[in-house]
Amino acid sequence: MGTYNTSDFRKGLKVQIEGTPYVMVEMNFRKPGKGNALYECKLKNLLRGTVVDRTYRAGQVLEEADVMEFTGQFLYRQGDKFVFMRSQDYEQYELSQEQVGDVWRFLKEGMECQMMVFNNLPIAVTPPNHVVLKVEYAEPTARGNTATNVQKPVKLETGAEIGAPAFINTGDWLRIDTRTGEYIERTKEPEA
């Protein structure tokens, strides 16, 4: 594995500190005219999701993290296990619901996701930013109540519940932003 010098520091860099992988989520270069340069970093622990502050001086180095990213397909869910397959070589990876995180709510069989593995163990899954899912159940709304600012909970085909406008019915197809978990719009059934 290589190393990164402070001059390589930037947002998105994946580094390893004492065996733990981190991603640099913020980097602020501070330098008084005659003083030493400081690199104020926020580093997110890729295993736990916690964020730590670290300050480095010019010339210091961090180890590159043994993190690999690739496209994988979500195959199926079995209890607490979510099974994915690397598109390139059909290698399968199993993740627990905790490892998948909140995005489990939007995973549909066959969906292509970005996967991250550390030392060959999967650590994160990122679904597409926008996904289209079917409403499995929506409470019928009284006729005439077509206001769009009233939200009601609806159940999606993945088993997750999200807030949607009152006019949404069972069997509708919704476009959802997986980053915020919010309803965007009602849409047509996607072509297979």
Added chain:
Amino acid sequence: MNFDFLRRRAELLDRLRQFFCTRGFLEVETPLVLPEVIPELHIEPIRTADGQFLQASPELAMKRLLAAGSGPIFQVTRSFRAGECGPLHRPEFTIVEWYRPGDGMAAGILLLEELLHALVPEAPRCARTSYRQAFLRVLDIDPHSATDAQLATVSEEHAVAKPQAMDYADRDEWLNLLLATRIEPQLGISEPEILYHYPASQASLSATTTDAHGAEVAERFELYWKGIELANGFHELTDAAVLRERLTHVNAARVADGRDALPLPESLLAAMERGLPQSCGVALGFDRLVMVAVGAKTIDDVLRLPQAMD
């Protein structure tokens, strides 16, 4: 590209030239490529293929002109510093630098303030705060008399993230860390602020004196506005022997830090031995001044052709 910012940048430059010309300053142009530098512990010069340097500031050349009898001079020029890149830093940036013989620190501060108001008429009057007052105000500690242990304690109390592998035996490292992380962001918020009387150990190329509290301090000052460092000024050191000693010390510190020693500015030292008039000199980061004047968020917004940001 924000052409409105660029137009206002050009207007500010016009006004700046008028300001200096009406005060009898001569505009000069000195070489960008030089065989020697003024070594600095924390500034990395950029080397050319033939072993020379792109200037990190025009100080060396301008002081030689001053020693040769130029009288008051100013220059608008590019300067280059390796590896400096951030919202307020570019490896290539524009410095406005001037020297006026006869001035002490007070006259130098006054001239800087006049320039600021000529360029940004709506700027409030500058507050004047000593380095000691700033540390007392924000951290409740006297930077000149505090022990290294007290600096460590105050740093911990104010949750200053401790840099990895920092040598805490060096008190200037402590002071710089506290200044950069806790004091600078609060300087010049309601009005532009002049910070003066730095510790003598951070005199750089300025003369030193004894302040009212008996501490040895540098006749060095900086202008801050909206938390941004805009200018650095010196009541200039004129003693060649003292400068040689300081620069030799800088080179030793560079070597101890695993970097190379830089060639001493023998041409400047020789000029100082023949006689450098007493003067005050100031370097102004012109890009940053434009940023503050037009309300830009980053230095790239006010560059003629922005360098790509990551």
